[in-house]
Amino acid sequence: MNLEIFFTIVIGLVLGSFLNVVIYRLPRGESIWGPFSKCPNCGKTLRWYHNIPFLSYIVLRGKCAYCSEKISIRYPIVELSTTLLLLALYFKIRLLYDIFTFIGFSIFGLTLLAISFIDLSHKEIPDTLSIPLIFVGWIFALTGKNPYTEGLEYAIISSLSGIGLLFFINELYYLFSKRDGIGMGDFKLMGGIGAFLGYKSFFNILFFSALIGLITFLVVVGYMKLVRKQNISEGFLKTEIPFGPFLSLSALIYLFNPKSLL
Ligand SMILES: [Zn+2]
Structure with a gap:
């Protein structure tokens, strides 16, 4: 049970990071599966250790490692809310129903999160x-x-x-x-x-x-x-x-x- 909670948190952080890519690239017509993330300011490709959900933002104190441009607070917020949502789904859905119900509502919840953040910044739902x-x-x-x-x-x-x-x-x-x-x-x-x-x-x-x-x-x-x-x-x-x-x-x-x- 404790191990499951641990994995839910790890998966939440990873999916939150993926959601950030979706939220940034989808409204701009860029491929989600495309190349590694770049800094929107200096264009340098980020290393894997610049991309660790939540931790990198804190270690880099919210700035790009190359050009020191401020990184949007949206990134850690999306990662945190994805993780909290998955945890809530774990306690409310996973403990009551089977794994497929949990997966189904996770897809639902995460899509709603992505839609909300895109709608907030672009006033558009893709x-x-x-x-x-x-x-x-x-x-x-x-x-x-x-x-x-x-x-x-x-x-x-x-x-x-x-x-x-x-x-x-x-x-x-x-x-x-x-x-x-x-x-x-x-x-x-x-x-x-x-x-x-x-x-x-x-x-x-x-x-x-x-x-x-x-x-x-x-x-x-x-x-x-x-x-x-x-x-x-x-x-x-x-x-x-x-x-x-x-x-x-x-x-x-x-x-x-x-x-x-x-
Ligand atoms: Zn930069």
């Missing part, structure tokens, strides 16, 4: 992540190892109704404001969430992601007005807010405790 997520969710349902869905048909119906539901909300919003309120990427993400968690999760997830989205927005506006003394323009109120991280966070909370959001 199809190369969201569409495969739907199909993997269907295969997962087909194996009968997913306790949140009742077989393939249920997963497919859930995906389609997830996409349809966001489409409907967007149309409704369009009717009043004459512009789109939800991005296309979010539709497909909701399809993936439906494939893994089933349509019964939608009310909770949508309500909760709207709530934390609103709270985050109010905190940002409050910070700008009260601390920075800036004026909030009407243009700012129409800025695009990445919705992917809120949807993902709500989906994960639902996965760990379906009743908590009620």
Whole structure:
């Protein structure tokens, strides 16, 4: 048992490092399997010992070994959150269900993490992540190892109704404001969430992601007005807010405790 926890941490750090590559390269159209990582500033290829998850960042004090350019804090944050997510999945899923359930939800959780970080920095959810997520969710349902869905048909119906539901909300919003309120990427993400968690999760997830989205927005506006003394323009109120991280966070909370959001 202790050995399993140790391996979960090691695998978490390694996968976190891989997720960093995905988050950096995918939106830039670069190959994930391509050459070794380079410093984005000086272009020098990093040695393996510059690439040890988390440790290298601390040893190098967050700077490139060659040119001393600051390394984004996102790297250790992604590695840490990947590891914590896997540990949480270990305790919540692995100890209750078998290894395939654990692997299925690990793929789900890690994809949501990558989507969230990409959406945060690029305001875009890559199809190369969201569409495969739907199909993997269907295969997962087909194996009968997913306790949140009742077989393939249920997963497919859930995906389609997830996409349809966001489409409907967007149309409704369009009717009043004459512009789109939800991005296309979010539709497909909701399809993936439906494939893994089933349509019964939608009310909770949508309500909760709207709530934390609103709270985050109010905190940002409050910070700008009260601390920075800036004026909030009407243009700012129409800025695009990445919705992917809120949807993902709500989906994960639902996965760990379906009743908590009620
Ligand atoms: Zn450098």
